[in-house]
Amino acid sequence: MKDLIDKLYYEHNLSRDELLLLIENRNKGLSDYLFEKARQVRIQYYGHDVYMRGLIEFTNYCKNDCYYCGIRRSNSNADRYRLDKKQILNCCDTGYDLGFRTFVLQGGEDNYYKDEIIADIVSTIKAKYPDCAVTLSIGEKSYESYKMFFDSGADRYLLRHETANYIHYSKLHPSNLSLESRKQCLYNLKEIGYQVGCGFMVGSPYQATDCIVEDLLFIKNLTPHMIGIGPFIPHKDTPFADKTAGTLELTLFLIGIIRLMLPNALIPATTALGTIHPKGRELGILSGANVVMPNLSPTEVREKYLLYDNKICTGDEAAECRICLQNRIESIGYKLVVSRGDCVPI
Secondary structure, three states: OOHHHHHEEEEEEEOOOHHHHHHOOOHHHHHHHHHHHHHHHHHHHHHHHHHEOEEEEEEEOOOOOOOOOOOOOOOOOOOOOOOOHHHHHHHHHHHOOOOOOOEEEEOOOOOOOHHHHHHHHHHHHHHHHOOOOOEEEEOOOHHHHHHHHHHOOOOEEEEEOOOOOOOHHHOOOOOOOOHHHHHHHHHHHHOOOOEEEOEEOOOOOOOOHHHHHHHHHHHHOOOOOOEOOOOOOOOOOOOOOOOOOOOOOHHHHHHHHHHHOOOOOEEEEEEEEHHOOHHHHHHHHOOOOOOEEOOOOHHHHHOOOOOOOOOOOOOHHHHHHHHHHHHHHHHHOOOOEEEOOOOOOO
């Protein structure tokens, strides 16, 4: 199996059958070898730098009813909130003083925020902080909407595809949502000129290894700038409340594979990783990740933005979270840097 990792290291590509073989025959020795190779590639492109993204979760209203998500429309137990422009800018002010040079505006698909409102918020942030990048993560929109946000100054867009397998997608989402539409949005974002991020859940209900391989092949074909993967974690107020969570072990293995497939990708060590294991984010970095996304949202709303149960850092002040994360990253020989953290060219 090490020969497949070596092939991935040198050629950045494996066939469907090779990926399937590698994933299904993984073990600790193979994982350690993969992570060693992933670190070599990651250091080649990004050194020991870890980029910070300041996450601002500005609304937990969502028109969608995805079966895995805690802010799904049908969850009547969710305590809904929206941040206004002033509150969002206050988060940016706090973040800038703490060294953040990327702000990620993330929310449910909330029709309250018309395109003009989003564009105005983006352009105001860019005017106030021209040395910062603005990332949007607000779901599926029309080509014209994406173009408006881009023209207003948005640099990046995160849209996790969740699964690239059509049958699997239908088991995770109601019938009004389609994988075809999701993929088209990603292609539109690339065409417009965004730095694009996609990603999927590891260990989501009904996911087979074939599904994971399909995800990897889709990502390789799309060649996004960012890939965010994290373990599925159930939420008590969803149809998947009693489903088994994804594992740290498989998530880390896939981070390593993705690092070798797309050597210059920006790969976050996600909050979900830190939720399922006390050192999950550190292990993510050591598996090939190079991004962390501390929360800049006001502390009074953080517990309301729960996509899954037991989410970490919901009560920390932004400064506390940033210092804690810096110490954790430095403890494994890496460093948080003050930078936009753009994707480097191959």
